[in-house]
Amino acid sequence: MSKDELFQSTLKEIFAExxxxxxxxxxxxxxxxxxxxxxxxxxxxxxxxxxxxxxGNLTFHSIARINLLKWSFVKPLWGDTVAKEKALHFIKHDEALHNHEQYADVFIDTLEDPVNFYTNEVEGKLGKNWVISLVDWFGETFLNRKENLLQTLLLQHRNDRPLVLLDSAGGIGWLEYQTVRDTLSNRPYWLILDDIHHLKHFRSFEDVRTRADFRIIAHSLADGWMIAEHLA
Structure with missing residues (x-):
């Protein structure tokens, strides 16, 4: 998505206008x-x-803070986009995960027990090494990990016509999209979806396409992204 020239040019047009x-x-x-x-x-x-x-990963968050120092307006936050228990419940009961063979054109990260895979992702168990484990221990012991950050920010800026970019964890993209759609309701906002051919946002993309209150500005099936405007 980030390297797609159409994506970059579309963003610049929106921000210019x-x-x-x-x-x-x-x-x-x-x-x-x-x-x-x-x-x-x-x-x-x-x-x-x-x-x-x-x-959600404290190690990645810490590295990102350094990488983003050039832009003073960027505010990196560490925590869960939605409450962990809600995310785990969603994954456990997600129809698309339990019947993934019915979605042959949709990419998922594993065909072998995807419910367990995405559960482990939300719980932070994937790709761990001793450094990440140590940083996680420090965060859990000494820091306050916040939950529901997505909805908290949406409520805070619901009247500001925000731009919402969902580059979600693999198993909860549809949940995050519904959180945005239901929280902002009939208010105007911009929406970017990453991985619209992936489990995370194939349903989100389809929902946007079929709703009269959205206008798709640009998208790429090949590169898997969409930019849309939600109309008041």
């Missing part, structure tokens, strides 16, 4: 992908008031 004061992003990772792509797309004379980007 409309003032976007607030960005809410899920999935910072190291801060070197979509976060920097959006930060660079803003006109130098008209940056946003705040660009919130949420990461």
């Amino acid at each position: 409309d003032k976007v004061d607030y960005v809410i992003e899920t999935g910072t990772w190291l801060g070197t992908g979509s976060t920097q792509t959006l930060a660079r797309a803003f006109p130098a004379h008209r940056p946003p008031k705040a660009y919130y980007t949420i990461e």
